[in-house]
Amino acid sequence: MSDATMDATSRPRAAASDLYRAVWRWHFYAGLLVLPFLITLSLTGAAYLFRDEIDAIVHADIKRVAVQEGETLRPEQLVASALTSVPGRAVKYTDPPAADLSAEVTVASDSGQRMAVYVNPYEGNVLGARPDRSTVMWTVRYLHSLRYFGPVARGIIEIVGGWTILLVGTGIFLWWPRGQQGGVVSVRGQPRRRIFWRDTHAVPGIFVGSFIVFLAITGLPWSQVWGGKVNEWANGSNFGYPSGVRVDVPMSGQKLTDQAQTSWSLEQAQIPETTPPAPEATPIGLDAAVARLEGLGLHPGYAVVLPSSPTGVYSGSVYPDDLSQQRVVHLDQYDGKPLVDMSYADYGPGGRWLEFGINTHMGQQFGLANQILLLAVCAGTILLAVSAALMWWKRRPSRSLGVPPMPQDPRVFRGLLAILIVGGILFPLTGASLLVMLALDMGLRRLRKPSLA
Incomplete structure (x- = not known):
């Protein structure tokens, strides 16, 4: 075989090998960055899928009641009972979502703390009180969204979400069959061998990957830059109210999300104001407001934010598992x-x-099947993280991070960089982190000998 023929044959192989190395290198970087977060998000997300069930067990003393025959007490009676136990001003009443659950009254207490008071809707006795949004599942929710770590955490969500998409994309490329036997849909070898952990990582990953991308994209609405911009776009110019629905009423400047739990698309929604009343006008009261809201067909489990000023409104809102039943109604x-x-x-x-x-x-749309599927995805994500760590541990050189080798021809990075640039434009914070990672990678390569890169 002539030298020219050998060169023609070896060139495509070298190019393919270089591309594989480049993708592998960035798959490694993506995993290094996001896998710790994915483990945390998977653990907290798996728990939050069963939030109602877990809260009902952990907080059974304040959440659950014995079902009794006859009518439940009026909302104003339940609020009065709550204020007897926790003096202050009632700011929200939450209807029991089921016959065996308690009513919840949110009180701005005289001590200055916002408290959730749980009341038996049949007898009116207070079952207990605790700081608002302090149940086990509210804690898990805040851990999952990184809310405990301040506003910077919303930026981290966007960075992790973008890198997760990159991780899955590069992972599919590395998994793609290239004539090998096994390791596509089957696991080879024994746990003591690295190939076993390679296949344990790659095979489940190809099945779980699409769900991970879905969770990453649907989690991005809570991110800092991308989520904020999409929220503005989704809300339009009416501060969150869909076009053609908001009537011409004065707006208070208060946001619905500051007063009650709301859907993501209405987080920027402002609460309207009642037209300044005549001197002799009197409020209709909570009982009449609840009767009006129920007459309009609000799903059980709704919350009613009470007016806090003469121009305030009764804001009823409900976000059940059935999307078609989501509703927000503001009453004069x-x-x-x-x-x-x-x-x-x-x-x-x-x-x-x-x-x-x-x-x-959030595991709501398709009932138990939705919960079980996403629970399996969370378990699969943790398996991917563990198998990746074990695979890296088995292949890492002594006293080295074990970064996959650089391609022999750096030009192979051009196509990959184009993809990274497009991703950076779509997800700005992810793009900024990509630039930082590129700079670090270039710096490390300059510090090391080419043969060790």
């Missing part, structure tokens, strides 16, 4: 007329798709 506190009445059907196409993705992300 003097005549009970709806100032705003919106539901999932009123959202634009973008808002509906975003809410559908978020609802599925």
Whole structure:
């Protein structure tokens, strides 16, 4: 065989090998960055999928009641009972979502702390009180969203989400069959061998990867830059209210999310104001407001934010598992007329798709099947992280991080860099982190000998 023929044959092989090395190198970097977060997100996410079930068990003393025959007490009676136990001003009443659950009254207590008071809806006795949003599942939710770590954490969510998509994309490339026997849908070898952990990482990864990307994308709405911009786009110019639904009423400047739990697409929604009343006007009261909201068809488990000023409104909202039952209604506190009445059907196409993705992300949309599927995805993600760590441990050189080798021809990075640039434009914070990683990688290569790169 001539030298020219050998060169023609070896060149494509070398190019393919270089591309594989480049992708492997960035797969390694992506895993190094996001796997610790993915383990934490998987553990907390798996628990949060069963939030209602877990809270009902852990907080059974304040959440659960014995079902009794006859009517439940009126909301104003339950609020009065709560204020007897925790003096202050009632700011929200939450209807029991089921016959065996307690009512919840949120109180701005005289001590200055916001408290959740749980009341038996049949007898009116207070079952207990604790700081608002301090149950086990609220704690898990804040850990999952990194809220405990301040506003910077929302930026971390975006960085992790973008790198997770890169991790899955490069992982698919590395898994792609190239004529090998095994390691595509089957696991080879024994646990003591590195190939076993390679296949344990690659084979489940190809099945779990698409779900991981889905969770990453549907988790991005809570991120700092990307999520904030998409939220503005989804909300339009009406501060979160779908076009054509918000009526021409004065707006208070207060956001719905500051007063009650709300859907992501309405986090920027402002609460309207009641028109300044006549001197002789009197509020309709909570009982009448609840009757009006129930007459409008709000799903059980709704929350009602009480007016805090003469121009305030009764804000009823509910976000059950069934997306079609999502509803927000603001009532004039003097005549009970709806100032705003919106539901999932009123959202634009973008808002509906975003809410559908978020609802599925939270394990709500398809009931128990949704929960079990995402629980399996969380378990699979942890398996990927553990197998990646073991695989790296078995192949790492002594006294080295074990970064995959550089391609012999650096030009192979051009196509990969183009993809990274596009990803950086779509996810700005991820793009910034990519630039930092590129700079670090270039710096490390300059410090080391080419043969060791």
